[in-house]
Amino acid sequence: MASETITPPGLVQQRWTFNATLDGLFLHLPGRVHVRYDPAANASAVVTASATSSDLLALVFASVGNRSLDTHIEIDGVELPVPGPHPVLNITTGHPAHVTRGALLVDVVLGAPVTYLSTHAETIVDAGALATTDATAAIELRALDAGAIFYTDTTGVRVQSLKLDASDAATIQFVSPSVAVGAKLSIDADDSSRVALTANATSAATLKASASDAGAIYLHSDVRVDKLLTSADDASVVSVYPSGACSTSKVDADDLGAVYIGSVVCVDSYASAADAGRIVLQTTGVLHASTDDGGAVAYFNSTPSQLPKTRRPHKWFRFDSPNVHETSTNEYATTTLLPTPRPEPIAIVFTPREHGWSWSWGGWTALDAAPAAVAASMEATSFVACAALVLLAAVVAIKRVARGRYQRIQSSSVSRTITAPGLFEKTFSTNETLYGLYLDVPGRVVVRANDGGNATDVTIASNSAALLDLVLADVTYRQYKGTNNSYLNLTHAYPDAATAGALIVTVRANAPVSYISSQAHTVVRDGALASSAQANVTLRAYDAGSIHYATNASLAAYNLKLDAADASTVQVSTPSLNVAYKLSLTAEDRGVVALAADVAVVPSAKAMAQDAGAVYLQAVDHVEVGKLIVDAEDLGRVNVYPHGTCVTGKITAEDAGVANLGSVACQDVYASASDGGAVTVQVTGVLSASTQGNSVVQYFNTTPLELPKTRRPSKKHGVRGPNVLATPNNTFDSFVFTPAPLETPIAVKLFPRLTKSFWGGSWTSLSAASSPTDAGSLFAVVAVCVLALVLVVVKRSGRGVRYHRIQ
Secondary structure, eight states, X not given: OEEEEEETTTEEEEEEEEOSOOSEEEEESSSEEEEEEOTTOSSSEEEEEEESOHHHHTTEEEEEEEEEEEEEEEETTEEEEEEOSEEEEEEEEOOOSSOEEXXXXXXXXXXXXXXXEEESSEEEEOTTSBOTTOTTOEEEEEEETTOEEEEEOSSOEEESEEEEEEESSOEEEEEOSEEXXXXXXXXXXXXXXXXXXXXXXXXXXXXXXXXXXXXXXXXEEEEEEEEEEEEEESSOEEEEEEEEEEEEEEEEEETTOEEEEEEEEEEEEEEEEETTOEEEEEESSBEEEEEETTOEEEEESSOOSBOOOOBOOOTTSSOBSOOEEEESSOOOOOOOOOOOOOSOOEEEEEOOOOSOOOBOOGGGOOOSSOOOOOOOOHHHHHHHHHHHHHHHHHHHHTTTTTTTSSOOOSSEEEEEEEETTTEEEEEEEEOSOOSEEEEOOSSEEEEEEOTTOSSEEEEEEESOHXXXXXXXXXXXXXXXXXXXXXXXXXXXOOOSSOEEEEEEEEEEESSOBSEEEESSEEEEOTTSBOOSTTOEEEEEEOTTOEEEEEOSSOEEEEEEEEEEESSOEEEEEEEEEEEEEEEEEEEETTOEEEEEEEEEEEEEEEEEEETTOEEEEEEEEEEEEEEEEEXXXXXXXXXXXXXXXXXXXXXXXXXXXXXXXXEEXXXXXXXXXETTOEEEEEESSBEEEEEESSOEEXXXXXXXXXXXXXXXXXXXXXXXXXXXXXXXXXXXXXXXXXXXXXXXXXXXXXXXXXXXXXXXXXXXEEOOOOOOOOHHHHHHHHHHHHHHHHHHXXXXXXXXXXXXXXX
């Protein structure tokens, strides 16, 4: 419900009231937002927008809808939510017809704390608005596109997991007397963003701090963790101070990145520094290290009990060992906390959307700024020559073992036409029977059967001739289990300047394909995918891509593998699923795999979700599985529902992972939960279980015939057995299956392949044009390349193990 009033002095207000239960907030708007908690509120959320302009206020919208907290898309370089199972409050803005100015403040009053916040605004979060006192809560705060989050409390934080993520020049400032995390504390700062966490004491099973592209992380606290994982790339900084301790540490610093953890006393450490990366650490036990190209590792306070071994000197060099040395100075970077803004309107400007929208896709949109012009000079020619020499060295070094792995097929053709209305087209055709497709392009790709055709025909269409020229198609052979199979390889070249337009590719296959790997938004039509008891079928989406396949027929395979990584989605639905050997479902790095069937029969099934990935296996009638293996790690979630049976099950949940299998009645199950993991099962026979670190195994519906044995208490272990409990609730997450998207072009933008140059030890990226190259410099470059060729060939066979991992 929305209402509008005018309040003094000259502010226009609009109010929305919602009663739905909320898991999180999506604040996709500029200006300032104040989020607070009122336990006496009669609604789940009351949103009040105040502006100095009626035109500005009319652009603000508030609604409640179901969204994914793990998966997002990018449009115009801005991350947007996608449909999912979580009810959230979504506050956003429309696009004006003309330039609209004014001041804006949005006040959000919550009736209950939330666990998720994603914002583009300057956001003030009061104590109580987040579920920071719920020891089972997984809290995630995300600030994007120069947005900010300011959070301060006076009581302390105790949660299961906490993630602070800032990107694109955003800021997160988190202040509390204490931060206690049961499983994983994760801090990320990318693209000139800054995250500052200040507390008297911080504890977690695992602390991961990762900064890249001039990002900065400052953890000012006494830090006590078991595993410490830190990395800084591309002129970024990670600084943990002034005190702390850890059992094992893994630290990486590359491309002028700096990691300062000399204040944290760790037992064993693995350190890698390359390309002028710098690491300062403190280790009492074993220090493993590798350095390259000016990287350096410095140990502070005491000498580790074991230093990296010095390898035998190479006859061409004086030494061949990592650059590891002692330092008497505990160097670290500090930051000054910004004052929390007042909850007052701030000035903003809205401009019309003039050029449509663009799709920013993974690595294809590297920078928003226009790149510097690149001249076709002798320097470029020398670079190509150097690359060719290095490639030749690699081929010689491996004795041409892989020769012929990628062979171009000549029986194909390419043509180009211009079609109405305003679309440019080019086509590619081959008579080869394709085993699979590699779709390494942005935009929309539609795969369908070429009914009655003997060739596989590819049509590439765009409203931009320049964009069309960048999309390339060919056919290659690739080895699979000792057999050469032919694949369509769809890729793109890098432009000299940013190139935008709408793109759609249609593939009409002359036979059903068994393999699809895609970064595009891919629609697979009925009949285009192989379905037989002998077929090995794989669908793989990555880098925010997606694959959508829905069939009205049964889907059969010998092996069926669905794989989603890097915030991608694979969605498959069929009335009947029959897998002769093994079903494999894998979701990593916020990827989502969703498989729906009325009836599914599978001898062996493995479902794995890692790094906030999610797997959904939905059997409307039932699923029959012989052997069921489930692995949920690092906030991953696996859900099998609403009906099913299995003979044996092995279920693992670690680092706040969740496995919801209460809908599947199994005979015997072994369940393992650790570091905040949670498992729900239904067992009629023997339930074996082990739990560690605030984890739990729950059994639903019926008591197993045999429960885990209770151990005799000891002096070290007060708990007599694993944490295994009965539960009256069959809890699981459900996936909202969506219809196939329209076969229409998607707006995309391709950027040049750029590299950043850094001057000295500064963190400032330079974009000045390079100086002219004369014949002398060309000779020098070629000479260096020849030297590199010799080094690669001579040193490859005798190269030792470069990295020693801590077990």
